[in-house]
Amino acid sequence: MPARPNPATITTFLQQCYPFPPPDPSWVSECIDALIEDGQEATREAVQEQYIHADLGVSSLPAGNDAIPGPDAIDAAHGKTLFPRGLLVQVHSVAEMGASAFQLQTALDARRDVLSGASRIRRMDDEEDVEDGKVPPYPRHMLSLEVSDGRTLMRAIEYRSLPRLGLGDTKLGCKLLVKNVRCLRGTLLLAPDNTTVVGGIVDALEEHQAANFVAGLEQRLE
Template sequence: MVPREIEQWTNRNYPKPQVDPEWLAQCYNYLVSELGIARNDITALTKNIESQLLQSDLHDSTLPQTGLPENPASLHAVNLPPFLLLQVVSIMEIGHSAFSLQNTRQAWIEKADLAGLAAREDDGEYSAGEFPRYPRGMLSLELSDGYNVIKAIEYRRLDGLKLGETPLGYKV
């Protein structure tokens, strides 16, 4: 059973969409039984629950119809509530031409072909510093609460979002 303090913390910090109580209980049990976190260590538990939530697919960890309205089209030109957890489903640069984006993509491919295995780091991935960055103007996004999807356009530059670097599922 999840302690009341953790339920209150979750509801206070992640009100929309609401965290699924069953998911929360499973997460809590995993942290206590598998990771050995003490049941009374609320700070460590909440930190780890938050980490698990932000890494999860919101469809798996939240309740339906507790985030975005059922008809997301009704949100046209409306400000969202102050705290609404959404995940990036799609990210696209709309401030630059497809031609310039394709040129950057081609440079990535050529760099990868030339670098071969020597350019790979310990984890098997290429480091971002070695490759050209995509031009950055304005991003178009599709965001989801795990059940509904809305389209959004960056009003002001969000430095945490970068084409080619920001993974899908990233939480905003």
């Protein structure tokens, strides 16, 4: 059985990578035990990978007012720069602001057609993935997101393009490391110089993304 590393050392490593919210030492210890029980080596990189795919509401502790203002303070923030020491957040919703509901519905129908055909090919040819470039993308202009540190939900927009994010591509629970982000009327202005796309997914969030997107689109069309 692989040796058990010191949880405190790995907790410190995670906090150096992602200052706020602070990783929960209890979660780190449980993650180490789960990796070892699964026969894996509980390196700091292995724990970091699990951390990126965990819900921050479970894997971290409250950030505290020194790192993130309360919901009311964020809603009232205008022209302020937030998170000077860096804050890890997870994506709770993704929407395209610059496309009409009709454009999005057209793209959704085209994607469904291609994916349906690809599914038939997979069953016949035993292939696992849809061939690259076959699924048409959604219109890409400016994204609107909801993000949180696991506790406080915040509005955000793509002030300047973040190529690694996209409607239909970004999974809910995807982690972003934000630092020195300007806030206007309670909305975070995300840009490449203040936002790093870390990646990851939280299954409990992602499993409802498609249904919620379709429901929201139908409401807009009505």
